[in-house]
Amino acid sequence: MSDDDQELGITESKSHNTGEWYAEVVQKAGLADYGPEGMSGFIVTRPRAYAVWERLQGFLDAKFKDTGVQNAYFPLFIPESYLEREKDIVEGFDPEVAWVTEAGNQELEERLAVRPTSESIITPYISQWVRSHRDLPLRVNQWCSVVRWEATETKPFFRTKEFLWQEGHTAHATAEGAWEETMTRLDQYASVYEDLLAMPVLKGQKPDHDTFPGAETTTTVEALMPDGKSVQAGTSHHLGQSFAEAFDITFSDEDEEERLAHTTSWGLSWRALGALIMTHSDEQGLVLPPGVAPEQVVVVPIWQEDTKDDVLAYAEGVADDLDDAGIRVELDDRDERNPGFKFNEHELNGVPLRIEIGPHEVEDDELTLVHRPDGESVVEGRDGVVETVRDHFDEVYAKLYAAAEETLDGEVREADDRADILGTLGQHGGYVTAPWCGDEECEEPIKEPMAAEIVMVPFEDDDPLVDGDGDETCAICDADAERTAYFAKSY
Amino acid sequence: MSDDDQELGITESKSHNTGEWYAEVVQKAGLADYGPEGMSGFIVTRPRAYAVWERLQGFLDAKFKDTGVQNAYFPLFIPESYLEREKDIVEGFDPEVAWVTEAGNQELEERLAVRPTSESIITPYISQWVRSHRDLPLRVNQWCSVVRWEATETKPFFRTKEFLWQEGHTAHATAEGAWEETMTRLDQYASVYEDLLAMPVLKGQKPDHDTFPGAETTTTVEALMPDGKSVQAGTSHHLGQSFAEAFDITFSDEDEEERLAHTTSWGLSWRALGALIMTHSDEQGLVLPPGVAPEQVVVVPIWQEDTKDDVLAYAEGVADDLDDAGIRVELDDRDERNPGFKFNEHELNGVPLRIEIGPHEVEDDELTLVHRPDGESVVEGRDGVVETVRDHFDEVYAKLYAAAEETLDGEVREADDRADILGTLGQHGGYVTAPWCGDEECEEPIKEPMAAEIVMVPFEDDDPLVDGDGDETCAICDADAERTAYFAKSY
Incomplete structure (x- = not known):
């Protein structure tokens, strides 16, 4: 094994050392580097990861625009006094704020927060822009x-001091309008995971004691990671009227009556990239669904001196056909690397489909297609290569989704008392569901010894315990169970 | 005139109070708001302006990707010690830096600069990523x-403490490679203005005493504003080897020799939006070329009670046809506004094309199209409306470009001594060209009394004075003229 080959290998075990394995994939597949000295907690997002983020952006942004959202841009800094106008926000974020105190060679009179989230600067503008019911709903992102x-x-993409995200902020005439908005965005987040990233997610709401500062309800999509922990993969908040009141968003209704608006906010961050990398990748490196892969297919010609011209010409023709059809294809015709090295490299980099072309393929007018991650190899005819490749993209996506779904289905377990919850979580990880009275105090006996918490509660309509017959009691205390709680460790 | 009508009107004169007129258009067309109290110098970019920025991004980003550039994301903050590694950078930007000094409830050990530009954080990473000549050229944006x-x-979009931009950073094996890169990006910037924004620009280089800190050559596209001032509309820097040396970008060449790379950086900011707004807009409001307009065409049905159903059905059909073809169309069928109000509003908002549909149009199977900004009205047949509308987009673009070009052509004047330069600038504004020895001292006698400077020098190949016969002497001193200088006031 040459130095180069060694460099390509992932040495950590996904199942035994998930954290180390993840860090190694991120680094070796060229996804991110750590920030400079003196800036721990920051990362550099390298082109391969940024390209995935751009495709996720494109997918989600199109959905936003189809459903009435307009993009805008608000200042990076928020004056301290603005942050303080919404006391819940300032309490929620104060310990985590970075402050600009000097600028232009002078001390500033008022500290400026580098935005931790923008409710407190966006809401006052929404308040100026809304006058009449005709201005509602108003949606900016x-x-x-x-x-x-x-x-x-x-942990790159999971936990960093600066992260990329989108934040949407909306105002509505009614509570129902705001609730509908909250759910529309949550569904769009679920679609990002399920339809684009090939990851099934759970949808529900955070327990009341764990909502976003100032929110009435925080809804969440939760994704299961291979180490049995849950990731909060996107949140959509029904803010009720607390922000409208603090920042005075009023409008005149159809009867010219002055009324207070209802607001929402919702955000999805590059944590989605972290969850994606962790879910599908393996000990050969990165695995990506075709929809977000920077290179969707690589064509690797395999030749001897006497077959080189024919093989290369054939491979170029295949690559050109795919390129013309808008498929992101790379022809790897490097002289200085052998096919085995190329296979390893493209596997490390997460190219979903490989086309191998040697003298036999040329002779028989065929192609050998190899799927990432399972290595399934299929011989197909050269005719209709565009259609064929698209079909195989669908197959790769379906395989990834099915594997993740199978894992998730196996990792939701029921328990009905404290010992059972703790034992099940300790033995298996994943989600443990249990009847719950709704009281934060009944989370403590799990949280304290196990660092697991209630990551999600199903929506009322999905939870048989809501308006149930009262037969079930809370797994922790003796009170009636109001809801089903999903306990899990989380990122 | 109702209150509403008054609100839509621009009251300032473009020719007499250009600055006030600009501020009024920005505000009334809903392009930007000023930052909150305590944050003067910041603006909020509202959806109509942000949508134009997104189209500009899409146009330029596609060009970047077609020419080997990959997007990435680097940290927002730069440790002070990093900034200091490139002394020219720190000297150039230090007075303008905003510093984060507290975070997470603690004083930081080292101040962190909010990036004023990212050479000093990106270049060290490029240094890590480049090992061999095979890694070059390396291009990130x-x-x-x-x-x-x-x-x-x-001044919104022209001068703000925070601004949106792109910054590209590249490394090359040779000086020629870096120079070619510098010019490729400058040409792409010129194309943004000329092909997308319908604005002719001048291309050239900054005088040596006005290059970017650390750069060997700064190239620029300059755009003429209606008040006779020049805007530096995009710059592309050939950085030579200064950054490669400071940050140690070396590579092994084909003979395994260690060599120092050559680098470039190039940036275009939302100042392009400012220049766009100022160039084409008028006293009815915003004017946008169809390529960047958020709404490209508005369909305004004009009905009486007895014709309403027919007119509306016909108008909807037209709007649907355009929408199906991917044209950004709005059907303005509001009941509560009369057509005159609608015309004014869409003119204020810069919709390039209006389609008026009344009973006559329905009867004759026709459409009345009205161009923004000149109000030219043309009757066309209903058939082939998509093609027709696209043709009119081209006409609107051509009109805007021709008007801007005519202005620019008339605003470049020659002068050959100091009095002539000052007199011509004082009387007309615009650009005054003069033979120049190349010495910074010969800019002073113009800069000091007039606040005008050498905004541009044509490239060597375009300047007859380079390698000329030495007949011409500098307009200020008696030395031989080396180059033609373009004097102008500038933003």
């Missing part, structure tokens, strides 16, 4: 970065 | 915001 100075260990 | 704490008065 921005794609930007935010800074939250968390002290915990850096 | 990021779309982000930067902060420069300038004390001058805020």
Whole structure:
């Protein structure tokens, strides 16, 4: 094994050392580098990862625009006094804020927060823009970065002091309108995971004691990671009237009566990239569904001196056909690398489909297609290569989704008392469901010993315990169970 | 005139009070708001302006990707010690830097600069990524915001403390490669203005004493504004080897020799939006070329009670046809507004083409199309409306370009001594060209009394004075003229 080959190998085990394995994939597949000295907690997002983020952006942004959202851009900084106008926000974020105190060679009179989230600067503008019921609903979104100075260990895309995200902010005439908006965005987030990233997710709401600062309800999509932990993969908040009241969003209704608006906010961050990388990748490296892969298919010609011209010409023709059809294809005709090295490299980099072309393929007018990640190899005819490749993209997506779904289905377990919850979580990880009275105190006996928490509660309509017959009691206390709680460790 | 009508009118004169007129268009067309109290110099970019920025991004980003550029994302903050590694950068930007000094409830050990530009954080990573000549050229770009704490008065999109831009950074094996890159990006910037924004620009280089800190050559596209000032509309820097040396970008060449790379950087900001708004807009409001207009065409049905159903059905059919063809069309069928109000509003908002549909149009199977900005009205047949509308987009673009070109052509004047330069600038504004020895001292006698400077020098190949016969002497001193200088006031 040459130095080069060694460099391509992933040495950590996904199942035994998930964290180390993840860090190695991120680094060796060229997804991210750590920030400079003195800036722990920051990362550099390299082109291969950024390209995936751009495709996710394109997918989600199109959905936003189809459903009435307009993009805008608000200042990076928020004056301290603005942050303080919404006391829940300032309490929620104060310990994590980075402050600009000097600029232009002067001390500033007022500290400026680098935005940790933008409710407190966006809402006052919404208040200016809304006058009449005709201005509602009003929906703005921005794609930007935010800074939250968390002290915990850096995990690229999962936990960083600066992260890329989108934050949407809307105002509505009625509570129903705001609730509908909240759910529309949550469904769009679920679609990003399921339809684009080939990852099934659970949809529900955070327990009341764990909502976003100032929110009435925080809804969430949760994704299961291979180490049995849950990732909060996108949240959509029904803010009720608390922000409208703090920032005075009023409008005149159809009867010229002055009324207070209802608002929402919702965000999805590059944590989606982290969850994607962790879910599908393996010990050969990165695995990506075709919809987001920067290179969807690589054509690798395999020749000897006497067959080189024919093989290369054939391979070029195949690559050209795919390129013309808008498929992201790379022809790897490097002289200085052998086919085995190329296979390893493209597997490491997460190219979903490989086309191998040697003298036999040329002679028989065929192609050999190899799927990532399972290595399934299929021989197909050269005719209709565009259609064929698209079909195989669908197959790769379906395989990835099915594997993730099977894992998730096996990792939701029921329990009905404290010992059972703790034992099941300790033995298996994943989600443990249990009847719950709704009281934060009944989370403590699980959280304290196990660092697991209630990551989600199904929506009322999906939860048989809501308006049930009262037969079930809380797994922790003796009170009636109001809801089904999903306990899990989480990122 | 109702209150509403008054609100739509632009009251300032473009020719007499260009600055006030510009501020009024920006505000009334809903392009930007000023930042919150305590944050003068910041603006909020509203959806109509942001949508134009997105189209500009799409246009330029596609060109970047077609020519080997990959997008990435680097941290928002730069440790002070990194900034200091490139002394020219730190000297150039230090007075304008905003510093984060506290975060997570603690004083930081080292101040972090909010990036004013990212050479000093990106170049060290490029240094890690480049090992062999096979890694070159290496090209990364990021779309982000930067902060420069300038004390001058805020002018939305022209001068703000935070602005959106892209910054590209590349490394090359040879000086020629870096120079070619510099010019490729400058040409792409010129194309943004000429092909997308319908604005002719001048291409050239900054005088040596006005290059970017650390650069060997700064190339620029300059655009003429209606008040006779020049805008630096995009710059592309040949950085030579100064950054490669400071940050150690070396590579092994084909003979395994260690060599120092050559680098470039290039940026275009939302100042392009400012220049666009100022160039084409008028006293009815915003004017946009169809390529960037958020709404390209508005269909306004004009009915009486007895014709309403027919007119509306016909108008809807037209709007649907356009929408199906991917044209950004709005059907303005509001009941509560009369056609005159609608015309004014869409003119204010810069919709390039209006289609008026009344009973006559329905009867004759026709459409009345009205161009923004000149109000030219043309009757066309209903058949082939998609093709017709596209042709009219081309006409509107051509009109805008021709008008801007005519203005620019008339605003370049020659002068050959100091009095002539000052007199011509004083009387007309615009550009005054004069033979120049190349010495910074010969800019002073113009700069000091007039606040005009050498905004551009044509490239060597375009300048007859380079390698000329030495007959011409500098307009200020008696030395031989080396180059033609373009004097102008500038933003």
